Amino acid sequence: MNFASDNWAGAAPAVMSALTRHNTGYAPAYTSDPLTESVAQTFNEIFERDVAVFQVATGTAANALALAAYAKPGGVVFCHRDSHVQVDECNCPEFMTGGNKLVSVPGDFGKMTPDSLRSSMSAFPDGVVHHGRVAAVSLTQATEWGTVYTLDEIAALKEVAASRDVPLHMDGARFANALSTLGCSPADMTWRAGVDVLSFGATKNGCWCAEAVVFFDLKAAEGFEYLRKRGGHLFSKNRFSAAQFEGYFEDGNWLGTAAHANAMALLLAEGIRAAGGRTACPVEANEVFPILKRSQFEQLQAAGAKLYEWPGGDLPDSIRPSDDEVCLRMVTCFATTSEDVDAFLNTLKPAT
């Protein structure tokens, strides 16, 4: 009954198998090896066009370096108030960008709206040096609340970004989960909707350590290898990262693990609702945010379930936990089994 996070499991079998398979012989270091080149080709195929792809060590590094590629002195980045870049990266984006400011855009369930974004940007008119200047917009797909932007919603945010001539970044730490939900192509969910640069996360969906910055805006990718190296994010034996990506992509493995995780989340949500509980927001990826009585939560913990409290204070009034309730976060992944889900639901007693 482990629903603590999607980074508590190890690597999926196909990923581990690829890593083992490539552990022989010599290969050039620092991304000059044939496997890294072959994975780059796979990215081109997946996105149906030439992309510039750079493997890095962590999702935080991917986000911060992607934003750094567009940073300006006095630059301002717009992101959701609950976004990972704003809340969970210990100022890595601020540091890597030479002090760009991250402005929190409000919005329900992790999503900015064109209006909330436009309103936040309006505080930074062009040409007022004191306030700094707009530099980028960053959205998260799927969001920190497990919701997913539709293609139209992404395009609408792009329109706002483009109206101020700044790029659109997508934090895709849970890219595959969102993709599985939308059922569209990777190209549709990114550059065709206006995304300029993507943090492509594979770690949460079945790798050990496989993250990449993917540029659709090839001009902005120029010189990115120096940004990566200056941050200490160029692996010497990059083969170990590339091998994971090979295993991740082959035979559509990544789509399978994401679809599985999403399905487990839906199962959980249905069961919770059947037991009289509710969820804070729609379940659209691999996260469920149940609102339960605190007594239920304690009971679940006592039974060994791993799940965490989540700040619910910014939820809309109609949803916000009451004094004896608690908002929780549950995350599923490739390793989650239906037995885990059943065990959890069996433990969950109706609120009394």
Next chain:
Amino acid sequence: MNFASDNWAGAAPAVMSALTRHNTGYAPAYTSDPLTESVAQTFNEIFERDVAVFQVATGTAANALALAAYAKPGGVVFCHRDSHVQVDECNCPEFMTGGNKLVSVPGDFGKMTPDSLRSSMSAFPDGVVHHGRVAAVSLTQATEWGTVYTLDEIAALKEVAASRDVPLHMDGARFANALSTLGCSPADMTWRAGVDVLSFGATKNGCWCAEAVVFFDLKAAEGFEYLRKRGGHLFSKNRFSAAQFEGYFEDGNWLGTAAHANAMALLLAEGIRAAGGRTACPVEANEVFPILKRSQFEQLQAAGAKLYEWPGGDLPDSIRPSDDEVCLRMVTCFATTSEDVDAFLNTLKPAT
């Protein structure tokens, strides 16, 4: 006949085996897992005292973050002119330290001497704000020329550093190779000789991606987790790094791979000398720097040998390559076989 570098091979069997072994079940993320804790204990045992150990993504990150822990506005770091921090890290140390300056200290074969260090430091007297201020001394063990500082030499550099109240950092990308050569304990080669902080490299000696910053100066380690995270160097599934360290250390595997690599280097050097060649400097770890006729180098390349030219312009007059000679670098590792060495030496024809 691959002697290109010690980061061209994959992972040693014991390392890969540990990684596979730990690929099951759930474990807390972000270094809160039991395996990371257990590896931290192993570090304590190896160094015969409490140390503060932080796993990071790359050797460059380890060096830059270690120096950042001691950085000061206007700070100056002293290192050998050929050192990795100075030459091969794309300004990562300068960036992570908020612009500290790295001053190149001269010295034969990759080694600073107390005199050369003292002389370089003398240009930065205390209290002259314009010049900045001394911040740290960084030595590399084994050096970029495959030489090894003796314990007395380390202690002598420490004395100079201490005379200016700055810490001594050791870049241990090839720590095990140096240790094997000296035959001393890890404690002797580090804190007992005055080292305050160590970049402990395991990647070159048989891991995929296993680097750590090890503080003997526990006070300086306070808050280092923020420095690491701010740099994007905190792994979510750190277990994969910890597992490699477990395999690396168990049964003295790391000492075995290092001793083997060193032995292969010595074999190479002897064979080259037997063939009438010479080496630029003593072979004290896993690197050999032969000086050969250019025609010999071309012949070796044509036969498929992988080895690179190395800048020999700063070598002492008596050794520097003549116009028809070339200085080369050859690196051995855990995967180098005596058959590789024999094949190379059989291909090497005496200069004519």
Next chain:
Amino acid sequence: MNFASDNWAGAAPAVMSALTRHNTGYAPAYTSDPLTESVAQTFNEIFERDVAVFQVATGTAANALALAAYAKPGGVVFCHRDSHVQVDECNCPEFMTGGNKLVSVPGDFGKMTPDSLRSSMSAFPDGVVHHGRVAAVSLTQATEWGTVYTLDEIAALKEVAASRDVPLHMDGARFANALSTLGCSPADMTWRAGVDVLSFGATKNGCWCAEAVVFFDLKAAEGFEYLRKRGGHLFSKNRFSAAQFEGYFEDGNWLGTAAHANAMALLLAEGIRAAGGRTACPVEANEVFPILKRSQFEQLQAAGAKLYEWPGGDLPDSIRPSDDEVCLRMVTCFATTSEDVDAFLNTLKPAT
């Protein structure tokens, strides 16, 4: 009728006179001159204790460098959402601190309250590396809304800061105006109320270019000269800055100019209210924020009055401008005359 800002006038007579008086002979550069030393003594006297004072080029530099002295990797600074450090410094604080994050604390009329501060800080519990860590609290005295913290209010914010072991910074761009209002001593308004470091602004109150960082926390001042120089903020002929401070302080000139500016602001406010207008908030220093009909504003502009619109969207509901109203900012200074005020009030016609 120029009420555009308190940085549109030149230097007050006493300041200009001191600058002229000290324009002869030679003096050591880079703050080693006797005049800089003498001004440092004056600061000690004014604050009734030893302080460490560093003259810098601008108020933005003073704020950013003061915060940099307390910066930490992953550090978070708490300030009012309308504060100069947050809104008007083009990310200089973020840059100088190596990417510290500035968190906007809400509060009416430019003032944080202990509750709003505590609530903002609670999102950054100790020990959660992802969120970063609390680093400092910065308040502005007088605030951007021309209001003034009472001594008790300052002490209450200090208590919150101290509960998290972080220092209290005061942005004193309008220090003298606030001091004049409170009628207390400089010591009372700063270190006795818990302020650790002060940006002491003299430019707005009658200097050309005279700003200083004043540390009451002498330990934190150690090495600050390197921070200043690294930012390019050490004047060679610092005498020109020191001379301005001498003229500023002598014979209580600074208190006189501040009292005069404050009095002019009160005159303005009374006149505006007499004409049926209202002000957005209490007038406690040298700024007035009238809320007028847009037609009145246009009429004033047509008559040559210099004053600006000010964003009033965050004002409390009961005060916020209606659709045909506009919030304006008027600033008085040493050069404002009662004739200016009269001319303005005579031009101001009652709303129709």
Next chain:
Amino acid sequence: MNFASDNWAGAAPAVMSALTRHNTGYAPAYTSDPLTESVAQTFNEIFERDVAVFQVATGTAANALALAAYAKPGGVVFCHRDSHVQVDECNCPEFMTGGNKLVSVPGDFGKMTPDSLRSSMSAFPDGVVHHGRVAAVSLTQATEWGTVYTLDEIAALKEVAASRDVPLHMDGARFANALSTLGCSPADMTWRAGVDVLSFGATKNGCWCAEAVVFFDLKAAEGFEYLRKRGGHLFSKNRFSAAQFEGYFEDGNWLGTAAHANAMALLLAEGIRAAGGRTACPVEANEVFPILKRSQFEQLQAAGAKLYEWPGGDLPDSIRPSDDEVCLRMVTCFATTSEDVDAFLNTLKPAT
């Protein structure tokens, strides 16, 4: 007998007079005032073309920000080993550029040669991410040794810079002194010889605090106002800086003060040679580097002469001070009188 530096005097009469003259009335802040605009026009006239000029607080800021405008992640700046940017700016250039590395180019008497520059650059071939990449070349005119590059010498350095596609920066802290020596136009000494960006210093030659970054490369100047503000270098009452420039330029005052200072330096040098002394290098601007017996130096000091020892260790063998000699630096400025020179020479006794 004060020859300590050219920043020990105050402001020249014409500069002080302009500052006084402009101390009345109101003017927009933050460089929007008519005087700043008028001074910008004067720069256009002086350089016979459109330039982009930005006033800043210090020469260090001018240099560091100019280099920051061309900075790249992993960037490397080439400058003379004795240059101010390398030796005397407390890492401000490294900080402002996000950690660019300053590489010391050797050369006699403060001057790089095309060969020494090319050789230094050759260690940074294009495309080797580990080493970083070339970013800029910075020369000082006049140099730290009081020598002056000829127009051909500047053009030759430009050719080397252009061969690697990097800009040429000129640190013109003593621009006027060099200009006076060459007798050419400001345009000839800068953009016509290939200079892309200039730190135009006026402080040493008669201002209190007047420094500017002048771009001939207008594209690179885009957004520079954000770099300046992010560094805390945008004056609110910029009028006080602009007024100094007005007084500096009017009636050719700046050329007069520079010519005077240069003439005083030549007088000094002649007198020293006449007394049997020698100078370390040609006297081409307003600095003299006498090599005297230590006993002579002590005698001069005892008589109240202000002059400093200067490190002579890198001088060519034929010139380097012997054990009983000392290399000194003497600087003249607008305030130096022939009486000062005579008094000094009268005090100087022949070595015995």
